[in-house]
Amino acid sequence: MESIIQAIAVYAIPVIFAITxxxxxxxxxxxxxxxxxxxxxxxxxxxxVKHIDPVGTLLVPVLILLTSKLLGGAGLLxxxxxxxxxxxxxxxRPKRDMLWVAAAGPGANLFMAILWALSLRLMVxxxxxxxxxxxxxxxxxxxxxxxxxxxxLPLLPLDGGRIVFSLLPNRAAWxxxxxxxxxxxxxxxxxxxxxxxxxxxxxxxxxxxVVRWFL
Numbered sequence: 001m002e003s004i005i006q007a008i009a010v011y012a013i014p015v016i017f018a019i020t021x022x023x024x025x026x027x028x029x030x031x032x033x034x035x036x037x038x039x040x041x042x043x044x045x046x047x048x049v050k051h052i053d054p055v056g057t058l059l060v061p062v063l064i065l066l067t068s069k070l071l072g073g074a075g076l077l078x079x080x081x082x083x084x085x086x087x088x089x090x091x092x093r094p095k096r097d098m099l100w101v102a103a104a105g106p107g108a109n110l111f112m113a114i115l116w117a118l119s120l121r122l123m124v125x126x127x128x129x130x131x132x133x134x135x136x137x138x139x140x141x142x143x144x145x146x147x148x149x150x151x152x153l154p155l156l157p158l159d160g161g162r163i164v165f166s167l168l169p170n171r172a173a174w175x176x177x178x179x180x181x182x183x184x185x186x187x188x189x190x191x192x193x194x195x196x197x198x199x200x201x202x203x204x205x206x207x208x209x210v211v212r213w214f215l
Contacts, residue, residue: 007065010132014116014140015061018109018147019081020051025108026101027084033097035090043084056080095166095173102162109148110207116140117214141211149203155187156180 024045027038038044061079091097120137128134152160157180165173190196
């Protein structure tokens, strides 16, 4: 039980900020491109309380941690926050600008992974002996890289799906958008069958190689 509580304590801050800053980044970039919906709703903020979803931000990550500890495995830790409202129709060039709004979330996660890596490097360089903070920094890198990779999968409504939609010719893009209702069911099937981890491996490798530059 003590190890489970310790694991929750180590991952709590990295998970909450990885998920909430991801959403805030979407709202901030949407505002830059003409849509202030998230700003009006008070969602372009670093205050985690504005973004936390009780199930996706708290319950699901805790259950994954508990399950992985009890089963002795390393679960694929992920979760979600309350989606930031974006009115793509209010963007100055909706289809083109959608790419940047979508990319902002994974970009924020990569940036946070780098910040956690720099903090880890600082602690090691200054001979910090407190293992709790070192473990938290490692967790911060891992959580953010997983969320970055997960959201870059080319499935709507994930960010990767929005990016693909933005890059496709108009006719192909609208045909592609018809798959959106099936995106989450497909993701769940990939998770249950274990295929999801395999699909994320190349994206995680790229993210890890970038982070290693800062270690």
